[in-house]
Amino acid sequence: MATLSHQIIAVTANNLRSVPQRWGISAVIVIGIAVTVAVLVSVLAMAAGFGKTLANTGRADRALVLRGGSQSELASTLSRDNALTIMDARGVRKGADGKSIASAEMVAIVSLKQKNTGTKANVTLRGVGPKAFELRPEIKITAGRMFRPAVRELIVGKSALAQFEGLELGGHLTFHQGEWNVVGIFETGGDSHESELMADAETVLSAYRRNLFQNVIVLLESPQSFDAFKDALTTNPTLSVDVKRETEYYAEQSKQLSKLLFFVAYIVGGIMAVGAVFGALNTMYSAVSSRSLEIATLRAIGFGALPVVVSVFVEAMLLALIGGVLGALAAWMFFNGNAVNTLGANFTQVVFQLTVTPALAVSGIVLACIIGLVGGLFPAIRAARLPIAAALRAA
Amino acid sequence: MAAIVSLRNVVKRYTRGKHSVEVLHGLNLDIETGDFVALMGPSGSGKTTLLNLIGGLDTASGGEVSVAGERIDSLSGGQLAKWRARHVGFVFQFYNLLPQLSAERNVELPLLLTSLSAAQRKKNVQTALAIVGLSDRAKHKPTELSGGQAQRVAIARALVSDPTLLVCDEPTGDLDRATADEILGLLQSLNREQG
Numbered sequence A: 001m002a003t004l005s006h007q008i009i010a011v012t013a014n015n016l017r018s019v020p021q022r023w024g025i026s027a028v029i030v031i032g033i034a035v036t037v038a039v040l041v042s043v044l045a046m047a048a049g050f051g052k053t054l055a056n057t058g059r060a061d062r063a064l065v066l067r068g069g070s071q072s073e074l075a076s077t078l079s080r081d082n083a084l085t086i087m088d089a090r091g092v093r094k095g096a097d098g099k100s101i102a103s104a105e106m107v108a109i110v111s112l113k114q115k116n117t118g119t120k121a122n123v124t125l126r127g128v129g130p131k132a133f134e135l136r137p138e139i140k141i142t143a144g145r146m147f148r149p150a151v152r153e154l155i156v157g158k159s160a161l162a163q164f165e166g167l168e169l170g171g172h173l174t175f176h177q178g179e180w181n182v183v184g185i186f187e188t189g190g191d192s193h194e195s196e197l198m199a200d201a202e203t204v205l206s207a208y209r210r211n212l213f214q215n216v217i218v219l220l221e222s223p224q225s226f227d228a229f230k231d232a233l234t235t236n237p238t239l240s241v242d243v244k245r246e247t248e249y250y251a252e253q254s255k256q257l258s259k260l261l262f263f264v265a266y267i268v269g270g271i272m273a274v275g276a277v278f279g280a281l282n283t284m285y286s287a288v289s290s291r292s293l294e295i296a297t298l299r300a301i302g303f304g305a306l307p308v309v310v311s312v313f314v315e316a317m318l319l320a321l322i323g324g325v326l327g328a329l330a331a332w333m334f335f336n337g338n339a340v341n342t343l344g345a346n347f348t349q350v351v352f353q354l355t356v357t358p359a360l361a362v363s364g365i366v367l368a369c370i371i372g373l374v375g376g377l378f379p380a381i382r383a384a385r386l387p388i389a390a391a392l393r394a395a
Numbered sequence B: 001m002a003a004i005v006s007l008r009n010v011v012k013r014y015t016r017g018k019h020s021v022e023v024l025h026g027l028n029l030d031i032e033t034g035d036f037v038a039l040m041g042p043s044g045s046g047k048t049t050l051l052n053l054i055g056g057l058d059t060a061s062g063g064e065v066s067v068a069g070e071r072i073d074s075l076s077g078g079q080l081a082k083w084r085a086r087h088v089g090f091v092f093q094f095y096n097l098l099p100q101l102s103a104e105r106n107v108e109l110p111l112l113l114t115s116l117s118a119a120q121r122k123k124n125v126q127t128a129l130a131i132v133g134l135s136d137r138a139k140h141k142p143t144e145l146s147g148g149q150a151q152r153v154a155i156a157r158a159l160v161s162d163p164t165l166l167v168c169d170e171p172t173g174d175l176d177r178a179t180a181d182e183i184l185g186l187l188q189s190l191n192r193e194q195g
């Protein structure tokens, strides 16, 4: 047993000493794996960051009402009558003035130029009711002032401000044949509304010549009032609506997109991993063939096949590990904490942070090791089966 | 004295696809213990083929190969490797030293297959290097040695584990005349003193 470990250590150490001499071909495995891991970790970081942002959006004591069967705000429409019925329903909290704390909202999409790419992307313009800010106390104006009703003024979320051109305080935006003034900048503490523009619902409706809202959001008397509120709406024959807690709605929205991002991560990562496996095979086959005389000599002296196999695997794993660490490091250095925007709930931009967590880095490195293992397997078998006499003759 | 190597009706055929070349056609050969035998013949006559069979690097297509009373023609690849470690030292035309290892590390390789302690291995390596007259080159890498010196290191490696037989395939083929004579002389004196 001791001699077997002596053999393994000697053959492996000797092999690793010779790696620098074939650095060029070794770089193939390292770079292939580094790129694969960097891409996989980045996309997974995106999915994780996205989930985190949307999971932060919403409160349990707020409910969102959409037309029955609507998957998202944008697919929903509610008439003015329906909106009034919903806002007056049981379970909705009343303000000091005795009116429901609720907001019938119209959601429109505005196409704006992005600062970093110069290309256009969609932003949500949310027309909100007069009680919208009582409804969402987390919205804080950090610069400028609140928009006024009946004039084309809007306020801009800070993530949208960072991402798009022309949203600075005092700026003018032209869309739907009208000019809008940016009068304020707001924060919400990190939820997806920070990627939106907000204005007075009636003003947005008239600008778009529409008369239908997309949704109604209400503040409940308490989180427990949700069931009463939901019952009141679903048993009302004049309404056909879906009622969801706000938290639930955003969780669902983020789930779909997170799923998609994870799917993309695994498909893209999988394809790249297959490519990296071929790169690894290529590297290790050529390493074995350049070592064939050394291997044959050791085998002639009496070394077993196992130490040779181990030496091939250790080389493959070591190179893979270097690639994996480099890839994870690259993802972390270039992307961790980067603000990225992607299609959010309404096919508009949601800005969120990529978070390269240690767990993600570890899973990237695990992938690297798997690639190294698979890429080392067949070359190791070839090395073990090397015909000694023929290999000695070839020298 | 008993035959250390005994070949009976040994046939060796190389088959590549449909083509088959028979190199040894029923060879019988006995080598006595302590003999110093040189195989001579033109290139391609089968010298390497025969040595590979005797040294357990290749297997015969037919016939019996016995070394020190043990039939080796029926051993598996793994068994042959263990057998070679115990019984054979090889010296090759191009030395086949591992370029990353110093002379003493190269010589130590066969001892890694024994249960000797590190201290014992070091002692045996020093002895083997002293026998070939290269004690002062222990730390040198193969590239820092002349051809003759490299072959001496290879000879030290071949005999460090005290093998039953030493198989040398054209050990002087890569050396100039004077050095070749020197190496042959070394092998002959080794045969007299250790064989």
Ligand SMILES: Nc1ncnc2c1ncn2[C@@H]1O[C@H](COP(=O)(O)OP(=O)(O)O)[C@@H](O)[C@H]1O
Residues within 6 Å of the ligand: A390, B014, B015, B016, B021, B023, B041, B042, B043, B044, B045, B046, B047, B048, B049, B050
């Ligand atoms: N792997 C092989 N496949 C086919 N023919 C071979 C192989 N190895 C050796 N031979 C042939 O066997 C013959 C003997 O070769 P070899 O033993 O190397 O001769 P020598 O060592 O005397 O020069 C040659 O004709 C050679 O071409």
Ligand SMILES: [Mg+2]
Residues within 6 Å of the ligand: B047, B048, B049, B169
């Ligand atoms: Mg030959």
